[in-house]
Amino acid sequence: MRAGERKDCCYNRGRLSRSTDAPAVRRKGLLLVSGALFLVCALISSLPAAIEKPGPADVIKRFNSTLLESMKKADELGYRGRYNLLEPIIRDSFALSFMADQSVGRYWRGLKEEERKAFLKTYTEWTIATYAARFDGYSGEKFETVSESGPERGIVTVLSKIIEPEKDSVDFYYKLRKMDNKWLIVDIQMSGVSQLALTRAQFVSVIKNKGFNNLAAMLRKKIEAFAKGKEQ
């Protein structure tokens, strides 16, 4: 009997609330639905952003991961295979056009459009070839992305280490700048030496003493030497 009473009581309470608070319930439902819709919209809109716009550290992590893969498969891939594996990630992670411009310093402005395009092509190939030739083996190294600092005058610095067993780790300070809504590597510093400044010192010296065409020829020669010397 008590159970029945409880049943009635509950039933009555249900009926009572349904009959008296119907608009409130509808409002609640609407609120819930709109909230869910809002969440879904927010999720949808934020997802592509998260996928399409990796942060500076993500760029380095992705680059390191491909570099490590290339090192691990170095013998199997050979020079050409490493080149092909690294090409897309280097093109995607480095501000190659900006770096090529900076590498020839003030002489960039004196170049005609077709000369710039040709030089950018050679510069890009030389950059990839250097990586493919230099990172040509694996002896237990691992990469670690340690910190991210900045931005300072638009440049974010990501510290990444290459750790080799039983050896001192080597610090790489990657300098990244946001270009076309994307973080791209513009320079790498090791032991206080900026690779971009180092490249520029050499390029400018060659242009001054031997001319621009000779610089392009020297780069092409270097690419060929890498290909010949390192082909496995």
Place this chain on the structure above:
Amino acid sequence: MKTRFQGNGSGRQTAGRCFEKISLGLVLMFFLLLPVIVYAETPSSSGAKEGAVAGEAGPGGADISKKDGADVTDAAAEKETGPEEIAPEESIPDPLEPWNRAMFTFNDRLYFWVMRPVSKGYNAVFPEPVRVSVNNFFSNLSTPVRFVNCLLQAQLKCAGIELARLSVNSTIGFGGLFDVARYNWHMEKQDKDFGQTLGSYGIKDGFYIIWPFLGPSSLRDTVGMVGDGYLTPWDYLTPWYNAAGADAGNYFNENALTIDDYKDFKESAIEPYVALRDAFFQHRQSLYKKE
């Protein structure tokens, strides 16, 4: 080999005389080269001069500074380069370039013809841990160089670390053979030398100079090298060839540890002479900036 430290007596006097001669030579050289330094530091020094040479390139040459006429003159281009630049273009005084290039070639051949093959043999006989221990031993012995330069740069913490490292490594590290201080207590070696100390006092690099066997340096760092010599214990060994032998042994062992670095560096470089000069100055400047 006799390797006794001279607490007193004729040995130290001989070493002292030897250093006095070297120092006197360097001071004389400094004064002889003073006009060159002044020339190198003037605004119309190497960088501007090189620019002028580029402008003088012969007809039909590929020099772009001439090719497109007025819009690519150095001066105009200089004005245009501005906020876009990530690292400013700096000219490095190199008035001794002919000498330096000759020494670069000498050292380069010494490396490829002698040092590298001999080091390969040395590395094959002595495993890496042995070579690292030899390096640790010399590094521990040269603590006075780093300790005194920490003090001269008024960096007490740095001096304290060096003192602690010396105590720990000389005892628990078996006379400095093992860098226990670094691996167990994270006390890193403080890379300080007299060249840096002079730099911290505002003394400029002077100019670039490559020494046979020793490699790239600057006028200031060369003077610094002599100063550090006075603080290096094994340089007081007598007779002189023991000191020289210890120096050569340390130099050779240190290079053997990183024997392929120069080869890799040269292979990657487009203009190895310029690359080495630029890397040397950048690295040294980064050490001063750290302070």
